[in-house]
Amino acid sequence: MKVSIQDKIAILAESAKYDVSCSSSGSEHNYKTGELGNTHKSGICHTFTSDGRCVSLLKVLLSNICIYDCAYCINRTSNDIVRTAFTPRELADLTINFYKRNYIEGLFLSSGIIKDEDHTMELLLQTLRILRHEYRFNGYIHVKLIPGSSKELIHEATLLANRVSSNIELPSSKSLALLAPQKSKESLLSPLKHARNITLERHQKPISMSTQMIIGATGESDFEILKLSSSLYQKALLKRVYYSAYIPVNSHKDLPSPLHVKPPLQREHRLYQADWLLRFYGFSYDEIVDENENLDIQFDPKTHWALRHLEHFPIDINTAPLYTLIRIPGIGVRGAQKILQARRFKSLSFEDLKQLKIPLKRARYFIVAGKNYQKEVPLYEEKLKIALIHHGHNIIQPTLFDTSVYTGEF
Amino acid sequence: MNVLYDGSFEGFLTLVYDVYYEALNPTSIMKNEPKELLFEPLHVVFTDETKAHKVLLALQKKFSKEHYQRIFHTFLCDSISFEMELLAFIVLGFKEQKTLENITIPAVFKLQSMENELLRLTHKMYGFTRFEELEDGMLYAKIETKFNVLPFLGEHFCKRLGNHAFIIHDVKRSLAFIKDETTKHIKEVASFETPLLSQNETHVRELWKTFFTHVAIENRRNEKLQKSLVPLLYRTYMSEFLA
Numbered sequence: 001m002k003v004s005i006q007d008k009i010a011i012l013a014e015s016a017k018y019d020v021s022c023s024s025s026g027s028e029h030n031y032k033t034g035e036l037g038n039t040h041k042s043g044i045c046h047t048f049t050s051d052g053r054c055v056s057l058l059k060v061l062l063s064n065i066c067i068y069d070c071a072y073c074i075n076r077t078s079n080d081i082v083r084t085a086f087t088p089r090e091l092a093d094l095t096i097n098f099y100k101r102n103y104i105e106g107l108f109l110s111s112g113i114i115k116d117e118d119h120t121m122e123l124l125l126q127t128l129r130i131l132r133h134e135y136r137f138n139g140y141i142h143v144k145l146i147p148g149s150s151k152e153l154i155h156e157a158t159l160l161a162n163r164v165s166s167n168i169e170l171p172s173s174k175s176l177a178l179l180a181p182q183k184s185k186e187s188l189l190s191p192l193k194h195a196r197n198i199t200l201e202r203h204q205k206p207i208s209m210s211t212q213m214i215i216g217a218t219g220e221s222d223f224e225i226l227k228l229s230s231s232l233y234q235k236a237l238l239k240r241v242y243y244s245a246y247i248p249v250n251s252h253k254d255l256p257s258p259l260h261v262k263p264p265l266q267r268e269h270r271l272y273q274a275d276w277l278l279r280f281y282g283f284s285y286d287e288i289v290d291e292n293e294n295l296d297i298q299f300d301p302k303t304h305w306a307l308r309h310l311e312h313f314p315i316d317i318n319t320a321p322l323y324t325l326i327r328i329p330g331i332g333v334r335g336a337q338k339i340l341q342a343r344r345f346k347s348l349s350f351e352d353l354k355q356l357k358i359p360l361k362r363a364r365y366f367i368v369a370g371k372n373y374q375k376e377v378p379l380y381e382e383k384l385k386i387a388l389i390h391h392g393h394n395i396i397q398p399t400l401f402d403t404s405v406y407t408g409e410f
Numbered sequence: 411m412n413v414l415y416d417g418s419f420e421g422f423l424t425l426v427y428d429v430y431y432e433a434l435n436p437t438s439i440m441k442n443e444p445k446e447l448l449f450e451p452l453h454v455v456f457t458d459e460t461k462a463h464k465v466l467l468a469l470q471k472k473f474s475k476e477h478y479q480r481i482f483h484t485f486l487c488d489s490i491s492f493e494m495e496l497l498a499f500i501v502l503g504f505k506e507q508k509t510l511e512n513i514t515i516p517a518v519f520k521l522q523s524m525e526n527e528l529l530r531l532t533h534k535m536y537g538f539t540r541f542e543e544l545e546d547g548m549l550y551a552k553i554e555t556k557f558n559v560l561p562f563l564g565e566h567f568c569k570r571l572g573n574h575a576f577i578i579h580d581v582k583r584s585l586a587f588i589k590d591e592t593t594k595h596i597k598e599v600a601s602f603e604t605p606l607l608s609q610n611e612t613h614v615r616e617l618w619k620t621f622f623t624h625v626a627i628e629n630r631r632n633e634k635l636q637k638s639l640v641p642l643l644y645r646t647y648m649s650e651f652l653a
Contacts (some may be wrong), residue, residue, distance in 0.1 A: 013621050013625045047538070051630035051636070052635030098617075139570070
């Protein structure tokens with residue numbers, strides 16, 4: 001039976017959608033006159049799907065045929081789903097047609113393992129070669145390196161791609177052994193190490209790399225997860241770690257049941273916030289979360305940290321350096337920069353901060369601005385928590401329909 | 411004093427000239443003739459190329475590249491009134507360049523914020539602009555935006571579309587950025603006939619829509635979030651949202 005392109009794109013987008021990575025950032029402009037395609041330093045989102053996720057790249061699998069049997073994966077070999085594959089030419093043409101119309105920023109090139117690792121990597125490479133050499137396409141290409149494929153193939157892919165990645169999948173070796181017995185942490189990370197060495201040898205900037213972990217399929221705590229991310233960032237191996245709330249697609253004795261598990265979206269959200277603190281706010285993982293604990297669900301990680309370190313507060317926004325300003329809950333890098341710019345000219349008050357459109361909803365409890373500081377809520381963890389939850393209002397708010405406690409009347 | 415100018419960049423520069431050489435002291439600046447009777451006198455600025463050019467040279471000489479650019483960028487924010495603040499900005503700049511960094515002055519802060527908004531909008535449109543392939547292979551996009559981002563989009567797509575000829579049509583402003591084999595320029599368009607699409611166009615659009623629907627995860631459905639990221643306002647010409 002011949003499957004139409006229309007059906008293929010439906011099936012292979014379904015198969016790829018659980019991979020979260022979609023960013024197109026980190027590559028400098030690289031256009032050449034007369035050729036198609038360019039990249040943008042900060043990446044570009046082209047649309048957002050009904051689940052609120054950004055579409056930047058054409059994210060499909062080359063094929064959803066897979067010899068592996070990973071318990072969490074929709075494409076595992078023992079699943080009874082429709083299998084199909086693009087030819088490298090079909091996928092390359094699709095990319096060009098979408099790119100020309102500005103639907104996408106480029107291609108996310110990945111695949112199930114069709115016959116063996118090298119065969120699959122070779123097919124991915126063919127697609128890459130058509131795009132780069134034949135079509136002279138300079139847009140963004142993210143290539144999933146197939147763990148276990150030969151070094152020469154990884155070498156070539158690394159030189160042609162803007163970003164390469166290999167998913168760690170699960171945050172510990174134990175969980176991997178349980179759910180993806182054909183994979184190991186070493187086999188998953190080795191292509192990345194190899195790719196980095198290749199670019200470093202050529203005296204280039206190391207190629208940007210990312211990975212993904214599934215959250216909530218196994219028992220690891222946020223502490224373990226962030227510790228792992230932080231070590232990957234520190235070794236400068238990775239640019240991004242993605243966290244993917246586990247969505248049950250299979251029934252398996254070692255996995256949460258699909259019937260009564262909701263994807264842990266709030267936890268995923270908190271992990272991204274914490275990840276941000278690691279990468280841009282100078283926090284270390286053990287500041288954000290206690291050993292073997294999870295992140296607080298009620299408060300974002302920065303507020304949570306502040307509440308437990310009130311000895312650093314209140315912070316004087318007229319004297320504090322940048323790295324201290326960005327530790328104030330509710331003040332981000334942009335807000336902090338505005339403060340730095342404005343305070344060269346005058347000592348800032350609460351009113352000035354409002355004029356600068358810096359939100360004080362949370363920050364007000366943690367700062368001193370000249371003579372201004374808030375007096376309503378004392379600097380105690382419990383009091384602050386209540387104030388933060390109720391946005392500073394009195395907790396008992398008499399309403400029109402309150403009955404009098406004394407008479408029972410309105 | 412109420413001041414009336416013709417809304418053009420040259421007109422505004424002439425106004426600046428008059429402020430200095432005719433001791434004009436505007437309390438409000440208008441682009442259109444007021445409909446009601448005014449209590450205050452109305453001064454009409456007659457756009458004068460020589461005066462405008464003199465002011466432009468002075469700006470170029472006195473202002474840093476960044477601030478000089480901000481003046482142009484302000485003019486692209488054409489759907490809100492900015493004239494009083496822009497005038498204040500220029501007067502401040504001629505007096506003391508350093509004050510143009512002082513965002514505790516409302517006019518300075520407003521211009522800086524407007525520029526940020528313009529650049530954010532530009533960045534959004536880099537992603538949200540959609541081209542259609544016409545019969546002759548040319549790519550054609552329609553846009554409707556709060557501010558005039560056409561110059562930015564033109565430059566952006568020149569770099570990425572290689573040899574392809576393309577048109578970006580700003581429907582509300584009746585402007586178009588046109589790039590063909592020999593030239594690239596922005597042109598006023600009075601009327602534009604709906605062009606014929608290439609044979610392949612509907613097919614590719616259907617493929618895109620199929621991809622768009624199938625890459626979403628049903629268990630994570632969150633249309634509120636989607637709406638905040640692609641507000642309805644932007645969806646008018648985005649193929650994946652069209653029936």
